[in-house]
Amino acid sequence: MNILEYDETMKTITITWLGHSCFVIEGSKRVIIDPFVTEGNIPKDVDIVAVTHGHADHFGETLSFSAPVVTMNEIAHWLQSEGRAAEGMNIGGTIEVEGVRFTMTPALHSSWLECTGQHGFYGGVAAGFVIRMDDRVIYHAGDTGLFSDMKLIRDLYHPEVALLPIGGRYTMGPAEAMMAAEFIGADTVIPMHYNTFPAIEQDAEMFKKSVERTTDIKVQVLVPGETIEI
Ligand code: NI
Numbered sequence: 001m002n003i004l005e006y007d008e009t010m011k012t013i014t015i016t017w018l019g020h021s022c023f024v025i026e027g028s029k030r031v032i033i034d035p036f037v038t039e040g041n042i043p044k045d046v047d048i049v050a051v052t053h054g055h056a057d058h059f060g061e062t063l064s065f066s067a068p069v070v071t072m073n074e075i076a077h078w079l080q081s082e083g084r085a086a087e088g089m090n091i092g093g094t095i096e097v098e099g100v101r102f103t104m105t106p107a108l109h110s111s112w113l114e115c116t117g118q119h120g121f122y123g124g125v126a127a128g129f130v131i132r133m134d135d136r137v138i139y140h141a142g143d144t145g146l147f148s149d150m151k152l153i154r155d156l157y158h159p160e161v162a163l164l165p166i167g168g169r170y171t172m173g174p175a176e177a178m179m180a181a182e183f184i185g186a187d188t189v190i191p192m193h194y195n196t197f198p199a200i201e202q203d204a205e206m207f208k209k210s211v212e213r214t215t216d217i218k219v220q221v222l223v224p225g226e227t228i229e230i
C-alpha cells in the first residue's frame with residue numbers, strides 16, 4: 001500500500017490459494033478465480049467466478065458453479081449459449097458485478113476451450129484481471145509471459161497484491177516474474193502456476209529470496225489451502 005493511500009477504515013480481505021492458479025478472494029463478496037485444482041475441493045458457494053482463459057487448468061470446474069462467470073467475450077458467449085450466467089468483457093474494459101470491479105488486462109498467452117467435445121474451440125485471447133473489492137486491489141496475471149505494459153497496471157490500478165505465474169514453459173519463469181514484480185510494484189507477490197505438473201517445477205523459496213534481496217517487495221509463498229489477510 002502506498003503511504004498516501006493509508007486509511008484506518010480500510011477493510012480487510014482474505015486471499016486463499018487453492019493450488020495452481022486458483023484463488024478465492026473474500027471480502028464483502030466471495031470471488032473464485034480459475035477454479036482448477038489437482039488436490040482438495042473447490043468451494044462452490046461463491047458470488048462470482050472469474051476465468052482468465054479457456055485452458056483446462058484454468059476453466060477447470062467452471063461449469064459446476066451457479067454463480068455468474070466473468071470472462072473473455074468468446075468464452076462468455078459459449079457459456080450463455082449453454083444457458084449459463086456469464087458476463088463477457090475484453091482487454092482494457094472494466095465491469096462491476098455485485099459491487100466487485102473487474103478490469104481485464106492483457107496476457108501473452110493463448111486460449112482454447114477443450115471442454116466442449118473432441119475439437120474444442122478458440123476462446124479469444126487470454127487475459128488477466130485487476131479485481132477491486134472493498135477498495136482493495138488484487139492483480140491476477142493469468143497465464144502470461146512478461147510484458148512491459150505491466151507498468152501501466154501499476155500506474156493505473158496500484159495493485160496491492162500481485163498473483164504471478166512462475167512455472168516457466170507455458171508462462172513466465174522466475175527470472176521474468178522477478179521483473180514483472182518490479183513493473184507491477186505491488187507490496188506483495190504470491191507465486192502461482194508452478195509445481196502442479198513436472199513440466200512447471202520451480203523453487204518458489206529461491207524466487208522469494210531473489211525478489212526480497214533486490215527489492216522491497218514481499219513474496220508470500222503459500223501452500224495450497226493457505227489464506228493470507230490483507
Ligand atoms: Ni494456459
Ligand code: MN
Pocket residue numbers: 055057058143170193
Ligand atoms: Mn495454465
